[in-house]
Amino acid sequence: MIPMENFLVLSALLFAIGFYGVLARRSAILILMAVELMLAAVAINFIAFATYLDADAFSGLVFALFVITVAAAEVGLALGVVLRLFREKRTANVDAADSMRW
């Protein structure tokens, strides 16, 4: 059987890579892609804990399913906002969306 730590370390690496992407990328859609990586890492953690530590092994699966659903909803909504931003500013660069900056 695969040790549980393997999955946990993989998800930690995936989360850190996604975090770097969120901080370093400047295009809104590339930031969205990095957020998807972080959400996938969280779902891996949920499922690993559910499979290995929970005798029932169902709650974690349901939460991973909800994470995937919320990620899909988030992508749809965020792309609507990005299209709106592109129409107003002619760019999808998040540095351009500074009209609410103090």
Add this chain to the structure above:
Amino acid sequence: MFDRLPLPSQFDRTIVAGGSVALLVASPILVVVLALLFSDQISAPEMVFYLAAIVVVAGALGAVLLPNIVHAALSLVGTLLGVAAIYLLLLTEFIALVQVLVYGGGVVILLLFGLMMTNAADDPVVQDGSQKPFAFLVAALMGSLFVAAMLDAQWGDPAATVVPFADFGARIFRDFSVPVIIVAVLLDIALTGAFVNARRAEHTPEGEAA
């Protein structure tokens, strides 16, 4: 029909270079992992795990590092399919199927449409004082902290349990009916919001063209 096929001289240089690099990187890894397998250092599921993990991490690095945004999106597809393989190794076929359907079929297509409609380049408006080194530092610190914490913790005694595929629908609608309804409402609101946001404003008060 055959005269429509691209000649070897017309292949995208990036595709050829990327394929060569992938082959050069992948073949030593495959040799090492197979050697470990046949010398009984690791079991067969562990070998599959290491291959999937390499695909996941390499695809994620490509998704956050590649300068060409379409290449980054395709690299993300590799990561998400690798994550589906990880779900299979965690004995949850249903989540793996949902992952392939929702991400491979829906989210990535949406992202590619977004890329096409916004011609989103990744060049910063503020050229001086890039935050990439700082971002790398923070991400490396956080990642090493997480890895250390995961390896250090006492997890009790892990024992794998499997939820049968057939039980899934019955249990999710019996034990989790209220969260399912809440998620359904959330999806509805999110898609309505996306539609309202992305629609061209036809009747703006001052007649300003959006």
